[in-house]
Amino acid sequence: MDGPKNQPSVPSRTAHPTTETAAASTAAPELAALLTHEDVDRARDRWQVAHARRKGRRAAKFGGLRVLWLLVGPGILVFLGENDAPSMLSYSADGARFGIGFFIPFVVLTFVMGFIVQEMTVRLGAVTHRGHAELIFDRFGKFWGFFSMGDLVLGNFLTLITEFIGVRAGLGFFGIRPIVAVGGTLVIVAAAITTGRYWTWERITLALAIFNGLFIPAAILARPDWHAVGNALVTWMPLPRGNHYEILVLILATIGATVTPWMLFFQQSAVVDKGMQPRDITAGRADTLIGALLASVFAIATILATAPLFHHGIDASQFQGAEFAQALEPWIGHVGAALFALGIFEAGIVAAIAISTSSAYAFGEVLQTGHSLNRPLRDAWPFYLTLLGSAAAAATLVLLPHFPLEFIVLTVNVIAVLAMPPALAFLLLLVNDREVMGEHVNGMWANVAGITVTVLLIIAGIGFGVATVFPKLLGGQG
Amino acid sequence: MSQELNPNYPDSTGSEAAHDPLVGHAVKPHLEDPRIVLSLLEADQVVAAKERMRFGPRQLSRGVRAMLWGLRVYVVIMMVLVLISVLRAVHLAH
Numbered sequence: 001m002d003g004p005k006n007q008p009s010v011p012s013r014t015a016h017p018t019t020e021t022a023a024a025s026t027a028a029p030e031l032a033a034l035l036t037h038e039d040v041d042r043a044r045d046r047w048q049v050a051h052a053r054r055k056g057r058r059a060a061k062f063g064g065l066r067v068l069w070l071l072v073g074p075g076i077l078v079f080l081g082e083n084d085a086p087s088m089l090s091y092s093a094d095g096a097r098f099g100i101g102f103f104i105p106f107v108v109l110t111f112v113m114g115f116i117v118q119e120m121t122v123r124l125g126a127v128t129h130r131g132h133a134e135l136i137f138d139r140f141g142k143f144w145g146f147f148s149m150g151d152l153v154l155g156n157f158l159t160l161i162t163e164f165i166g167v168r169a170g171l172g173f174f175g176i177r178p179i180v181a182v183g184g185t186l187v188i189v190a191a192a193i194t195t196g197r198y199w200t201w202e203r204i205t206l207a208l209a210i211f212n213g214l215f216i217p218a219a220i221l222a223r224p225d226w227h228a229v230g231n232a233l234v235t236w237m238p239l240p241r242g243n244h245y246e247i248l249v250l251i252l253a254t255i256g257a258t259v260t261p262w263m264l265f266f267q268q269s270a271v272v273d274k275g276m277q278p279r280d281i282t283a284g285r286a287d288t289l290i291g292a293l294l295a296s297v298f299a300i301a302t303i304l305a306t307a308p309l310f311h312h313g314i315d316a317s318q319f320q321g322a323e324f325a326q327a328l329e330p331w332i333g334h335v336g337a338a339l340f341a342l343g344i345f346e347a348g349i350v351a352a353i354a355i356s357t358s359s360a361y362a363f364g365e366v367l368q369t370g371h372s373l374n375r376p377l378r379d380a381w382p383f384y385l386t387l388l389g390s391a392a393a394a395a396t397l398v399l400l401p402h403f404p405l406e407f408i409v410l411t412v413n414v415i416a417v418l419a420m421p422p423a424l425a426f427l428l429l430l431v432n433d434r435e436v437m438g439e440h441v442n443g444m445w446a447n448v449a450g451i452t453v454t455v456l457l458i459i460a461g462i463g464f465g466v467a468t469v470f471p472k473l474l475g476g477q478g
Numbered sequence: 479m480s481q482e483l484n485p486n487y488p489d490s491t492g493s494e495a496a497h498d499p500l501v502g503h504a505v506k507p508h509l510e511d512p513r514i515v516l517s518l519l520e521a522d523q524v525v526a527a528k529e530r531m532r533f534g535p536r537q538l539s540r541g542v543r544a545m546l547w548g549l550r551v552y553v554v555i556m557m558v559l560v561l562i563s564v565l566r567a568v569h570l571a572h
Contacts, residue, residue, distance in 0.1 A: 022516035022524045032512035034526035040509050043518040047507040050518065129523045130533070138533040140546075147550060249563075277520055368529070404568070411564050418556040422549040429542065436533060461556055468559040471566075 041374035042275040045070075045199055049280070071283035072290065073202040074125075074270035077354055078118060078263050079111070079291030080209035083298055084351030085166020086159065086412050087257030088215070088344055091299050092324045094254060095306035096316035098240040100225060103254065104232045104300055110258035111296040113456070115288055116449040117424065120431045120442065121264050122284035125271030127440045132268040134365035136426050139433065148426060149366060151419040156262050156359045158412045160394035163352040165405050168398055169322040170345030173338065182395045185349050189391050192353055193384055198273045198373040209350045212298045214343035219301035221336035222308050222328075229304065245467050246317075249414065252464055255457065256413030257299070261423040262358045269361035273372050278440060305332065305340055352391055360387035418461050424454040 022031055052066040094103035121132065128135060133152070137145035164182050171181035192204050231237065240247045267288075276284055306324060308331035309316050319327065325341040332340070357373070363386045364371020370380030377384055397403055428450050431442045442450065467473065508514055522528060538546075 022519045022521045022527065025521040025527075027521075027527065028513075028516055031524050031526055032516060034524075035512050035515055036525045038525050039519065040515055042523070043509055043515040044507060046518040047509075128533070129520065129528060135533065139536045140538070141535055144546060151553065275519070275523065277523070411560055414560055415557070418560065419553055422546070422553055425545060425549055433536065435536070458552070461552070464563075465556060465559050468563045 037376060037379065038370070038372045038374040041197060041199075042273075045275050046277075068283055068286060071274075071276065071280050072287040073206060073274060074267045074276075075118065075122070075284065075286075075288030076291040076294065077202065077205055077209060077270065077350075078267040079114065079288075079295035080212045080298075081266070081351050081354030082114070082258060082260060082263055083212050083295045083347055084159070084163055084257075084355075085170075085344055085348040086162040086253075086409060087299070088302050088347045089166070089319075089324070089409065090250070090253040090257045090413055091302035092306045093316060093319070094250060095303035096309035096314065096319065096324065096327075097242075097250070099238075099307045099310035100228045100304065101232050101238040102236050102240050103250075103303055104229060105234075105236050106251070106254060107258075107299045107303065108233070108296055110255050111292045111299070113255075113453045114258045114263070114295075115292040116446070116453055117259060117427065118263060118267055118288050118292075119285055120427055120446065120450065121268040122271055122276075122288055123281055123437065123440050124427075124431055125268040126276040126281050126284060127278050127437055129272050131272055131361055131365040131371070132265045132427075133362040135268075135430055135436065137366055139430065139436065140426065144426075145366065148423065149362060151423065152261050152265055152362055153359065155260065155412075155416055155419055156355050157390065157394060158408055158415060159260075159262065160352060160355050160359075160390060161397055161405075161408050162412050163348040163355065164395045164398040165409060166344050166348030167352070170325075170341045170343070170348060172322045173325045173341035178399055181345075182398055185352060186388075186391060186395050188349060189353050189356060190388055193357075193373065193387060194377070196374070196376045198270075201373045202270070202274070205350060205353050208346065208353075211346040212295070212343065212350070213301075214339045214346060215298050215301040215305055218328075218332060218336050218339045218343065219304035221332040221339075222305050224304040224307060229300075245471060248463055248467050252417050252460055253413040255460060256416035256420075258295075259420055259453070259457070260413075260416035261419055262355055262416075264423055264427055265362050266354055266358035269358070269365070269371070273361075273374065281440070302343075305336070308332065352394075356387045356391040359390045360384070414464065417457055418464070420457050421454050421461070424450065424457070428454070 022028060025031070049067060049070050052070055056064060056067055091103075091107065094107075124130075124132070124135065130138070133145070133149060136148050164185065167185045168178045168181050172178070188208075192201050195201055195204070240250075271284060306316070306328065309324075309327055312331070314327055316324070316327065322341060322344075325337040325344070328340060329337040360383050361371050364380070364383040367382065369382045371383045372380065375383070398405065428442070428447065430436055431450075432447065434441050507518070516524070522531065
């Protein structure tokens with residue numbers, strides 16, 4: 001069932017190769033005849049990086065910034081993509097129900113956890129030039145590979161549905177009809193991939209993602225008590241009070257707003273598609289750190305923007321996107337509420353692009369068909385079909401009358417947390433595999449951090465399990 | 479961040495175009511020349527090379543198998559519990 005029996009009979013790499021160029025390899029003449037459009041586009045991106053490094057060495061000042069500018073992307077996209085509609089709604093719920101307190105430093109902690117995990121995918125992608133799904137299938141076999149894909153497909157599809165719920169709710173604030181909002185989003189997802197170029201796709205999506213910052217002016221308009229914010233960051237006080245079961249679910253949803261399986265698959269595949277190499281790992285780390293920092297600031301801004309609902313005793317337990325914006329209007333004004341609604345719309349649209357791309361990468365890697373945004377449509381139609389098909393299916397479900405949207409919004413982040421420990425186990429096994437990683441295997445502290453994150457997620461999951469089986473134990477409704 | 483992003487820090491591997499006579503000082507890359515494309519990519523970064531060379535399977539020890547099975551059972555149980563909790567919430571809401 002496990003291991004070698006299910007493997008394809010292709011030559012296997014038993015040890016990690018050197019970082020020699022393809023031109024220097026013994027197979028160079030043969031490879032030259034087999035070059036694809038994807039290779040040429042990737043080489044163009046690599047030339048830009050090499051050129052920037054060369055110029056940087058001559059100009060000294062700001063040369064490193066140009067290199068960083070060229071190499072950032074996957075890390076920022078993965079974190080701003082994960083600041084998606086259900087995540088922003090989780091943060092909104094944290095602020096509306098508990099105000100300024102425990103959840104502010106807790107959100108920072110979840111992004112530290114996210115950074116620890118995502119940094120490993122940068123190394124895996126840059127060293128192996130393989131996506132996450134491909135590596136799991138190659139190293140652990142089809143049996144474990146399909147389990148892993150099952151978790152990813154279920155989680156991604158449910159999350160995609162919630163992104164379109166967010167889009168619908170965000171634009172609903174402006175009176176835009178659901179079919180126009182959802183259909184328009186689908187057109188934007190399709191437009192982003194028609195470029196046939198990873199670089200262009202990445203920059204378009206980054207430009208959209210930066211609008212996640214709309215929550216900052218919304219937070220400023222809420223006039224938060226900065227002293228209380230500083231105090232909360234240092235002391236984690238006040239702790240949330242009330243129904244312990246609901247608090248536990250919110251804690252789980254908040255973790256699930258930052259650490260989820262699709263992020264592992266997406267960032268590693270994007271690093272590969274971008275053509276990053278081992279020497280780019282430091283820039284990849286910087287990219288991931290910038291993404292985590294930006295996303296945590298925007299997440300905290302969301303909590304601050306909805307904190308007035310807590311201070312004025314508004315019951316936000318049943319709120320979704322548009323309801324939050326409408327309820328906030330008396331305290332942050334129409335402009336603030338409109339920014340908040342636009343932020344939810346933006347969160348949905350960027351995540352819809354990133355998550356559908358993550359599914360398409362994984363399918364392409366498993367089916368061993370073309371799976372690069374550098375490929376033209378005709379060369380990689382199964383890849384693009386998966387990408388658009390998954391988005392279209394999720395969009396259609398959101399438009400169906402009586403579809404249990406509430407059911408999905410309630411569960412999607414919790415499912416993400418519960419599915420994470422096996423994904424982390426595969427990640428840690430891969431990143432400690434010297435045959436795969438060579439000298440870039442995890443160090444002791446990276447392993448301690450990775451195992452700690454995994455154990456924390458398991459403990460949170462077990463806590464949720466106990467509270468579900470024995471609801472009265474934590475004061476839940478039995 | 480320091481060394482790799484520092485433009486004054488020389489490439490440790492010397493494997494990219496920076497030291498390649500084909501592209502080293504070019505203003506624009508001549509990517510119609512396959513040699514230049516190959517000089518910019520690592521050996522296992524070329525699609526054709528990746529397709530023919532795959533990582534082989536690793537031997538899973540008993541401990542690793544037990545851990546993977548344990549985590550799989552954990553996920554299945556948790557998904558059942560999620561279903562129970564959602565059904566309960568929906569039931570209460572109606």
